[in-house]
Amino acid sequence: MKKLVLTGAAGRLGSYLREPLAKMCDTLVSTDIVDDIGTLYDGETYAKGDLASLDDMMRVLEGADMVVHMGAYADEGPFEKLLGPNFVGAYNIWEAAYQRGLKRVVYGSSIHAVGMHPKTDFIDTEVRHRPDTFYGLAKCFAEDLGSMYWDKRGLESVHMRILSCAQVTNARALGSWLSYDDLIQLTQRSIETPVTGFSVVYGVSNNDRAPVDNSKASFLGYRPKDNAEQFADKILAETGPLDSQDKGHMCHGGPFASVELGNSGVATMNIVDDTKKI
Template sequence: MTVIALTGAAGRLGGYLREALAKRADKVILTDRVSPEGLRANEEFRQAELDDYDAVHAALAGADVVLHFGAIADEAPWDEIWGPNFVGARNVWEAAHQHGIRRVIYASSIHAVGMYPRTQRIGVDTPHYPDSFYGLSKCFAENLGRLYWEKRGIESVMLRIYSCAQPNNERSLGVWLSPRDLVQLVEKSLDCPIVGCSVVYGVSANSRCPVSNEGAKFLGYEPVDNAEEFAPEILAAAKPDPSDKAQLHHGNVFATGDLGVSAVALMGRAEDGEG
């Protein structure tokens, strides 16, 4: 593997990954709507809107593998989310097929299964249960990736990322994905010899983790960080509200907010990495 393409390269998760990717690849193609800062010697920026197939096709030319991290990472009105999240996913997989790219690693999300109750521990084979248009876009892309695997032989790893935000509430103690573990998860997804079309949850080794990666052990992902180190401070200030329906779902406010309404705004902070 000598050339890695990264969509959504100007986003925060892309920023977490760039250094590690630059160290392992001869060339890293960075694509986004705007150029990320501080390009390294072996990084090349190619501007593209995800819903523009010709631009995506040109951006992925020469890549051996694609990390598809570009999307609207929040709930949004249907007309806004359709292009980047739905059409964009199709464009990435079709361009990968046309270029002979062998593997797509996709930043999916817990919101593909966000309507399940938090009291239910869910695994990698749990059926889709989206909590929003955003979650539905992740279900679509996961199914699209499986279709391209079955019909065209493109392998995929679907990373159902929970939250890469700094833990600051009770929920985050179970669902945190540290930047270091994100890098490891991506590297394991790159290095595993055969992945077919696989799902893995993007979570660290949290003592309170509400999901199971038992069915994805073949990837070799062994997270090292644990949000429990933040527990004393967070729990001392916590005010659990059993009547808050958002706290009863894996998808939090994505599961209880109205369709098309920003969940990030409802939370009052950016859930970096919620998808």
């Protein structure tokens, strides 16, 4: 592959994708809104760009084969705050990809697109959208956008519906954890699979307690290797009784399912910032 583009390259998940993606192509163009992302990997270049600007996305996607779209405002917030980067940004990626003749968009979607489904439901990739926040609503929008651009314009997309890609620090993560190695594998399979059409796959590791059914996405060849059960004894020993009336414990979206619309979900979570440094 000649050229890949990675949006959200300055983010935590983007930091783990940069090196393996750079090895898959002649040129990796990493992009974000920061001035620079420091030391670059072999074959990697950096282009500052604003997702809310179609002109910027047209510029960074020129000559690309595919784009891995991980850029977004990565939390719940007022609708107006998410409108530019998350809603308009998704449109700009798909429209620029179409105009530039890309084959596929690989998108960092989220469990929050279906976050209000109860965890007692073993949901598959065809379950109806049931967003838990404006953030989740933006993921629904991008998934539907991808479906429409495939049906109407023949632009493929794989929507990696990530559950939780961070260190395991709570009981929910025993089921929802996606390790960084499995994130890399999932992204690589989403790029390498010859034909995907419009596809949705859950981004989750091989956890004993995984609450979702990924079988309909098996054609991608994604076979996660890590299992959060290794953390279970420690986490459960530290966890007190959970409130069965709290939607944050009972719904797939976790804390995002219980916060008021517009209020941060990340603020209620103990996410360790282990952004990869070169």
